[in-house]
Amino acid sequence: MWGNKALVAMRLILSLLLLLSAAIPHATASSDYHEQLNLRSLHPSLLLASFNFQSNTSLTSFEQQNFRYFPRSLGQILQHANTRELHLRFSLGRWDAESWGARPWGGAREGGTGVELWAWVEAESDEEADGRWLTLTNALSGLFCASLNFIDSTRTIRPVMSFEPAGNHSSSTLDNLHLLHGTLPREVVCTENLTPFLKLLPCKGKAGISSLLDGHKLFDASWQSMSIDVKPICEPGSSDCQLQITQTIDMVLDLQRSKRPRDNPIPRPVSYEELRCDLSKDYHSHDTCFPLDAAAQEEEWILSHIFGHPLKGTCPLADDGIDPVCINVPHARHVYASEGAHEHKDESGYKRCFALSPDKDFEIILPQQEISEKSPLEQPLLYAERSFIGYGQESGGVQAILTNPSSTNAIEFVYLETLPWFMKLYLHTLKAKINGVEEDIIKEMYYRPALDRKRGTQLEIRILIPANSTVVLTYDFEKAILRYTEYPPDANRGFDIAPAVITIGDIAIRTTSLLLPLPTPDFSMPYNVIILTSTVMALSFGFIYNLLIRRFVAIDEADQWDVRAVRLKVLAVAQKFMSRFLEKRSKDGKDD
């Protein structure tokens, strides 16, 4: 019972958090478009930049296909595939929760490594939903230049406990909605995915905060996540519905690396003069250096250096009076903004926002400063990590370590695992240990076993973790042997296993993806087999055939194969030819 209470309390906290971060759309519902950039320093010398773009369009004009803020290319796809709600994620890198704290947006706007897509598709039957899902993935694949079309039935699941629709759907459509979820952990997110993403924005990276976005910097980040969410929102009790599209980009930039000039991006050793050494050490000399503790030292950075170019004014469509740029630093930190910008300090003491002048470039400069005060890091609700255990080519195991850092609240969550069919899970080996003691903490489980080449394993477990404890979840699996043509071109790299999704109420945490090495054959094998088999067959045939048709005689009666005579004949012919040739040459010489 108390677990439920804790969950309710946590949800409250969460909703408060969400309210704080997303207070904007509630403040002014009149504007259809708004955008905001949140900057936050992370230790050590990292910067988290969260871009948020949101626009609403009335459902009627969407259905009539009159697109203004909503991108037409995406809208057409959604209508064609009867998709009522869509969530698409492109992610790269690993969020280091231990030193960076809680995830941006509580993890609600990020996906697992690679591409993740889940959508609610309206259909009468499962088969129809599958068909529409196929249409959707294929169309999105073209739109975002990603291999989304490889999300086939083996990578698609229908989560039962993990995801809830975020939009308001009428109860009549809700009955016909099918949730489908697909992942592509192998996909490498890159610039070709950012370009179509920017094209969906009304200001297209030409003005406003989106002008900072640049493939070189985004994909150089230590961690980055792009998300697109489309959901209907309806005022309760009214039929006036809106379709909301939210696009976010979050990235963790390494300040040192970002400041590297573009024309000279190769990292080089720091020159001796620039080394910051602790001079108090007695062994300090011209060739020994103990690095100075820079924890209290806040690094200097300039917005345009970090992103490669300055922020070009505001997007004129976002005219709702919300400050487009915010920075989360203590008020004691010096922040200099360019002329024409107005600073608004938050009463919390750790946040300030800037109103920009519409046409001028905007710039923030944070000088180097010695400051002990840090903006507080939010503690994540749960630490999760997952890794392979076991050895050998035949079987293996997975271990997930889930830690609840809170000293007071228990957490109930759903752990969702999507495994490919060639990773055959033994469910009876699934064990959960809490603080090293095996205990029954699994409240509920949904398991759909894999079918070879048809669908993957889907495992959803509801677990309750008491405060301040660690759960270790382990299970064993067997590696299947694939068919010759089923191996990808770089088979020895291994197979990517999609991250596990941990759903706690509205937010989601994802583990990293795993790389599973499978037994790989020698790919010249078929030809070797053909040649070997042929040789064996030819040998046995020749043996039997000769046995049957040869006549057996005494050795002195047999025909002799006279090698010497043949050689002599060849020599004679050669000599004849040679002498004729030489004769001819000497004749020619005489003529000369």
Added chain:
Amino acid sequence: MSASAHATPMVRPRVESASVPNEVQSTTDDAPVNAVNATPKKKEPPPEKPEHIRLRILVISSWWAIIMFLGLPVWWYTTTIYRASLPLDEMRDWADGRVCRPVFPLRISIEADSLQDHESQHLLRTTQHALDDLNDFSAHHLRLQLSPPTNASVSANGISVEGGDEEVALKIRLLPGTETKIDLQAYSPILDVYYTPNQIPSSSSSSSSLATSIANKLRELFAEEQAMIAYLLSTSSAPPERSPKALAPEVTDSLAKWTTRSMKYSRTYHLTFSLFTPTAVPSSWDIEAALEEHMKPLLDSFSSISNFTIDTQVQLYATPGVSGSVLKKADLSGFINAAEWPLSPSIGGAPTVNFIVYVGDMEVEGGGKSWLIPQWGGVVIQSDITDLRPAMLIFSNQLMSLLGAPETGSLPLRLLTLIRVRSAGLLLKASGTMGSLARLSDALRSISIPKSVADGVYTTIEHLNQACEGLGGKEGLENARIAEEAAEKAFFEKSMVGQVYFPDEHKIAVYMPLLGPVGVPLVMGVLKEFKAWRKRRMGGV
């Protein structure tokens, strides 16, 4: 000279030395035999029994039989590529135009309630005569008929067809009037002919001015359509005697442009109206009302031929692919910034027609502000978008040309012409594709032909037959469209080409390690036995 002198002594001793060991060997090996028998080098085996020889021949021939009649067929059968049988002759007949003669008998009904029966009969005859005299193209033939007099009230509901399969291309209404006047109604396919009473031809005269003027008017109305069909026939592979006399070069030119301009026929088209602006303003436009007022009526009249879906979008910060305030003709193709403008192709198979309003004050060289992009859409440059009427009118015209409608005539007539021209085009195209497929299948014997291709061919031929029967009407158009689609699908079947990269030589190479070692003993056995047989015969004789 010296070289050859050198060479001979060098070889000679070798020959001598080589012959010596031979003798030595024979003497040492056969030493005891030699003592008894001086001449033979080696002992002859005892003669074989005939049943042994027979048995060996039997063994060899049974091996050969097994390999020829079992091994090879099994190998051939298991490694052969599947080629579904195609009705090649029928396909070639279609391509050469031997099966179907695209003939368009256009029925034109004459409604002459004010005339006596025999008078109207006579008028019809004389007009038909006049028409036949004018017409030199047998495939396009106007046929007059009298409409039943009971149906006095003319339903003027556009191009709706009365009386089932009797599709009437045009209705002529003969009305008594004070002066001779021929009027084509703008919104229905009706030609009003006013005549003065003295113009009614007497039954004795073989021609009359009224008949001639009606015939001339009809010919004028259908001249463009006739040229279009003539052009289609002349560019297809139909036998030359069926094509009409050569078209004038300028007509051919304009018709060639017409074919490159018009889009592929489809049952549904997506229309996308986009507002592109280089800055942030204007960010909205009153497109819904403009479409409702200026576009919907036109699209409704097209409903029997094609359906349309409409979507609109506004795109800010859109820079065109070319810059400058005066656009050169050569720049126009690069104006659409395909890399940045989100004009993604449509999903779901139907083609998209793009109409673009670009906010700016550029001008095309020569003064225009709009142009058409063949098979793609149209562009209008406009600096003020408060009034969208001019742009919509331009788009309407562009849409008509993109869909391939003729340029002259009233709207209903143009639409009816469009149906006929489209069916003829699709029919000829599908027939041509059938011919290409037949040629392809002949030329590349090693490609596989899956069953789906054969199915597609049969579907095509079936629908071609139906289209040929109902040519000129909507049924014909629909059948021609299905035929064309099926033909294209069959021709572009993916799995056909895969085998091209794995030819028979490759197959032989893979099986060489088996075929070589097995084949050589088999052949040698036969040769040896043949030699022995000949020797036996020679010896026997």
